[in-house]
């Protein structure tokens with residue numbers, strides 16, 4: 001058999017098997033978590049005064065998982081909206097196998113930081129180290145809403161948090177602080 | 178079906194299943210089967226002193242191989258594999274039935290090429306010839322390994338890690354292939370049904386691989402699936418009665434001689450070859466290669 005035939009057939013086999021594994025690892029899940037915003041979270045807006053407790057019981061991320069524990073740290077997100085122009089530092093903690101993000105500091109354009117009151121703004125309900133979902137509290141025109149969000153790891157020090165709430169969509173870049 | 182294949186699995190469970198097949202099979206298949214083979218040898222009046230000593234030598238070479246494997250394992254698996262996995266790998270795959278099956282099949286395919294390389298390059302054959310040097314064919318022969326047999330699999334399994342498979346899963350899959358292979362070393366089982374003989378590597382196919390009959394040389398490299406041999410032109414069915422062993426028999430059951438005969442023959446050959454570059458070429462050229470003088 002010609003060497004070129006051996007190479008092509010072997011590459012074909014490897015690409016087929018590796019492709020199949022990636023398809024079942026990433027592709028299948030994508031179809032499963034296509035957002036249906038109403039089912040997973042409170043569909044009604046929550047007034048500011050109400051406590052932001054997520055309605056969904058968080059599914060377990062295993063204790064001490066090196067794949068996901070990189071989340072535990074302080075994270076900075078820059079905003080430039082009518083509501084807020086500056087950055088917010090969040091503090092992600094692992095509590096009872098679940099990752100929760102708390103408001104830590106507001107940093108204005110000049111770099112002055114003000115401590116925040118530590119409200120919980122994000123509960124990660126599912127995360128495999130690469131992709132996940134959660135419940136995120138957003139403030140829009142002075143009101144708070146709990147929305148379903150998705151998170152996706154970019155690298156060790158960055159992940160994206162995206163949400164789409166009845167057409168009000170955004171992607172936030174969370175960078176390790 | 179797709180749901181089932183893509184469902185995320187726990188490491189604890191996966192480890193457990195592999196443990197049942199990879200580790201415990203020694204007790205519930207391999208040892209009972211070997212005892213059965215010994216009884217058969219006795220019944221056929223073939224149970225000779227040579228056979229017993231050969232079997233003992235086989236187990237001892239495994240001890241030597243295993244020691245080297247453990248040292249390499251600590252160095253290579255923990256360091257190299259994880260470095261590759263964390264730095265030059267595709268996105269890390271989840272643990273589910275589909276990824277496990279694909280990983281086992283890729284490990285099997287890697288085994289095919291690793292095995293083929295062991296036969297077709299000088300340094301590979303210097304160590305793998307040990308496995309082929311027994312004139313007998315029973316389950317203990319499966320444990321007959323050469324001193325460098327642990328190195329080649331590392332080279333061939335790193336690409337699997339690069340494809341995004343967890344190093345531990347790759348390692349477990351490789352052992353799985355090896356254990357499946359072990360079960361083929363027997364004369365008790367004849368040919369199985371046509372579909373099985375077509376898809377899977379079987380005792381019949383692997384007897385051919387151990388044959389010293391000329392038409393059986395360098396054939397049937399497979400681990401689990403014989404289709405790799407069919408696709409890549411190295412398949413040979415068992416027709417003529419197989420004569421086990423290598424073209425130049427070692428005629429020894431001394432475990433030291435058995436374990437090192439390939440290396441010592443290779444070193445002797447290097448001494449006969451003139452010129453440094455020719456000596457280097459002998460490592461990667463086929464085992465029967467000699468420079469034109």
Ligand SMILES: [Zn+2]
Pocket residue numbers: 292296305308309386
């Ligand atoms: Zn072989």
Ligand SMILES: [Zn+2]
Pocket residue numbers: 308318319362383387
């Ligand atoms: Zn064999």
